[in-house]
Amino acid sequence: MESEWWRGRLWRAVQFNIEDPFGFYADMINADTLISLAERVRANMLIVFARDAWGRVFYRRSRLYPRHPNARLEVSELVEKARARGIRVVIMTNHTANRYIYRKHPGWAQRTREGEVIVLEHYPVRERVRDPHWPQICPNSPAMELYFEPEAEEALKATNADGVLLDSFRYLPDPPRACYCRYCRTRFRVEHGLDLPKVDDMEDEAFRKAWEWRYDVVVDAIRRLRDVVKSVKPNALFFYNSHPAGWAGRGNIVAEKARDYLDAVFAEASETDVVGVFMIPIATKLSRAAMGDRKPVFVTRNLFYNLRTVQSPPEPVIKQGVRSIVASGGSPVATVFSSQYFTDPRALDALAEVYEELERVEEHIRGVEPIRYAAIIFDSDTHEKRYWNAPHFYVSELEGFALIHAHSHIPWEMLSTRDLDRLGEYKVVVAASTVVVDDEEERAYRKFVEDGGFLAATHEFGIMRSDYTYTHALAMEDVLGVTFEGIFYFGYAYLHLGDDPLWKGLPEAVIFGDFSTAFTKERTDPRLGELIRARPTTAKVLAWGRMGRSAYGYEYTLGRSTPAPDSVLNIAGIALGGAGRGKTLYYAVRLGAHYSRLGHPDYAELYLRPLKEYAPRPPAGSTAPETVQVEYYKAGDRLVAHLVNLTFNERILTAPLGPSKQSLPPFMPQYSVHPARIVLPVGPFKVWFLTEWERVKVFDAVTGEELEGRVANGILEVLVPGLSEYRLIVATPKA
Numbered sequence: 001m002e003s004e005w006w007r008g009r010l011w012r013a014v015q016f017n018i019e020d021p022f023g024f025y026a027d028m029i030n031a032d033t034l035i036s037l038a039e040r041v042r043a044n045m046l047i048v049f050a051r052d053a054w055g056r057v058f059y060r061r062s063r064l065y066p067r068h069p070n071a072r073l074e075v076s077e078l079v080e081k082a083r084a085r086g087i088r089v090v091i092m093t094n095h096t097a098n099r100y101i102y103r104k105h106p107g108w109a110q111r112t113r114e115g116e117v118i119v120l121e122h123y124p125v126r127e128r129v130r131d132p133h134w135p136q137i138c139p140n141s142p143a144m145e146l147y148f149e150p151e152a153e154e155a156l157k158a159t160n161a162d163g164v165l166l167d168s169f170r171y172l173p174d175p176p177r178a179c180y181c182r183y184c185r186t187r188f189r190v191e192h193g194l195d196l197p198k199v200d201d202m203e204d205e206a207f208r209k210a211w212e213w214r215y216d217v218v219v220d221a222i223r224r225l226r227d228v229v230k231s232v233k234p235n236a237l238f239f240y241n242s243h244p245a246g247w248a249g250r251g252n253i254v255a256e257k258a259r260d261y262l263d264a265v266f267a268e269a270s271e272t273d274v275v276g277v278f279m280i281p282i283a284t285k286l287s288r289a290a291m292g293d294r295k296p297v298f299v300t301r302n303l304f305y306n307l308r309t310v311q312s313p314p315e316p317v318i319k320q321g322v323r324s325i326v327a328s329g330g331s332p333v334a335t336v337f338s339s340q341y342f343t344d345p346r347a348l349d350a351l352a353e354v355y356e357e358l359e360r361v362e363e364h365i366r367g368v369e370p371i372r373y374a375a376i377i378f379d380s381d382t383h384e385k386r387y388w389n390a391p392h393f394y395v396s397e398l399e400g401f402a403l404i405h406a407h408s409h410i411p412w413e414m415l416s417t418r419d420l421d422r423l424g425e426y427k428v429v430v431a432a433s434t435v436v437v438d439d440e441e442e443r444a445y446r447k448f449v450e451d452g453g454f455l456a457a458t459h460e461f462g463i464m465r466s467d468y469t470y471t472h473a474l475a476m477e478d479v480l481g482v483t484f485e486g487i488f489y490f491g492y493a494y495l496h497l498g499d500d501p502l503w504k505g506l507p508e509a510v511i512f513g514d515f516s517t518a519f520t521k522e523r524t525d526p527r528l529g530e531l532i533r534a535r536p537t538t539a540k541v542l543a544w545g546r547m548g549r550s551a552y553g554y555e556y557t558l559g560r561s562t563p564a565p566d567s568v569l570n571i572a573g574i575a576l577g578g579a580g581r582g583k584t585l586y587y588a589v590r591l592g593a594h595y596s597r598l599g600h601p602d603y604a605e606l607y608l609r610p611l612k613e614y615a616p617r618p619p620a621g622s623t624a625p626e627t628v629q630v631e632y633y634k635a636g637d638r639l640v641a642h643l644v645n646l647t648f649n650e651r652i653l654t655a656p657l658g659p660s661k662q663s664l665p666p667f668m669p670q671y672s673v674h675p676a677r678i679v680l681p682v683g684p685f686k687v688w689f690l691t692e693w694e695r696v697k698v699f700d701a702v703t704g705e706e707l708e709g710r711v712a713n714g715i716l717e718v719l720v721p722g723l724s725e726y727r728l729i730v731a732t733p734k735a
Helices: 031-041 075-084 099-104 143-159 182-192 205-232 247-257 279-290 315-327 338-343 347-365 380-386 392-408 417-425 439-450 591-598 601-614
Strands: 013-017 045-049 088-092 163-166 237-241 264-267 297-302 331-337 374-378 412-416 428-431 454-458 482-488 493-496 509-512 531-536 540-548 565-579 582-587 620-622 628-635 638-645 685-690 696-700 708-712 715-720 726-733
Touching (some): 031 347, 075 143, 088 143, 143 205, 205 247, 279 374, 315 331, 315 347, 315 628, 331 347, 392 412, 392 591, 392 601, 417 439, 439 582, 454 601, 531 540, 582 601, 620 628, 696 715
Parallel strands (some): 045 088, 163 237, 237 264, 374 428, 454 582, 531 565
Antiparallel strands (some): 482 531, 493 540, 540 565, 565 582, 628 638, 685 715
């Protein structure tokens, strides 16, 4: 029997969804259709429904559900035929969306505090939920024992599939989505002696307990389903769709808490169509961090564009998206719906091209490990306890530092605080607004610095413990060389750089804070312009805090513009500290969030210049344009670099400015999303590695082209004459 067959492979998956209540195309799809599709695009994995959200199955003789009335697909036949051709089949089942159960047992549905059914479908916010298509069934209801667990057993036995994906298995703590059904109320009362909270307030004891309890419920449900799956087929791949950029990011927390029960994680990255192209690397690396970076991550690139399931996007969207997933350490999953397959299958040609390419170069990718240098910390407690109702303030801080590293081609990964015992694998650690730091975590950061590491921390670093108490101090103040004395809520503040040679070419003062895009009650974006009152003690101050002359600016757009700078404060805006053999860099502002939101190079320079001056040298780098994704790996006597060209002719994302009492009748459209259409070639540039080799062989595994590689003073420099779409650079020692 194969054990953990999913490890050590680059999976090229197709997720094929038959997803409408009437089965418009279901009678045109059978096992041969999907086998033909997989072979056409060079996929080695198919992911299909065993049971859809309407409660209909695609296998025969179910004792739980009706068979899909229009379906020709028999999943057991698909599994048998696919296996004969070396293709794995994973079934999607056990979704909490189930209209069949709801119609029979409406009391088993997840319900809001007001009693409205919680749905997976997208209702307009003012529309009343009636007879929903995708009602969410509660895992605390009898459905868990009478349907969900038997379903996992039945579906796997009936199909003999290679794996089970919990796609859309949702039970969330967010107040608009949190379940208050009678089964939840009863279980919470029995287990905690409290009623489910009537207020949304993290200072309410019942609300806190209920928040964490809901995670316990969903993780326990995942464990129970995993036990059922493994009892039927021990070598079945069991994984969960964390949707890392959706649901306010709660799926990340579920995946992290359930990592011991999961063989892998499925990261749906569909939002990349409406956010930056580096969202795919961030989603992939965040998912790897949630799983401890030791288990596979399957990341989606939809074959359609921006919710338009019947329309193929331009070719570069597919090809560069898939390559970006692989470069970031994930296995790609191309998602196609039956409507697109029959009406606009053009995307399949692009997928076939890139999957064939990946098949050819897999031997060079298999078994590699990231070259580790910088780790950006992801802290679930900060996400959930400090920013429970506004996680974007935390996520933007992480995203900003991820983008700075990515744009500068500095090797970076994300690291969960569950894995701080691995800090020693990195030279640089970024604790970006890591608010919650317990004693054991503080000791880990301290040891990392004392052993020679470089720690960059921002904003409210360590002012809270996981038991919700405040420390009234930053973590490691003696090492940072500053003392915490509160927070200035100016809305706008400056960092005063003065005439320090480190900042040559930058302005004397850099603005922090921005106008509110909601612009209803507040002129500035809450929290963005906060300045920590960090009094310098032993630190070398690289930049001072500075006030603005007013709460907002009077020039140009009166009320939306920024104020001019005023007095310099006795506040360490950027402080260089250290202990033992290491250094620390502390920022009293949300540096990452500003780069995430505004992308101005001044914010990147405030991090990159001290990093270059005081931190250990990176083990790899590149002079490529910042629009190229460069990822570095190693395995034995192999050095590998992925070069994914994300330099596009035009990719427009337009957001509304927000309302105002000033009379401004609309002229330009306030919403536009334009895809990448053309990849613009770039080069020449260099990729370099620190190495002890004296002579090397360097080639592009995609084309077989031999490249020029020179070793001098312990540095291998590879000249890349040009980059069209993608290169996979491989370097090996030569005798």
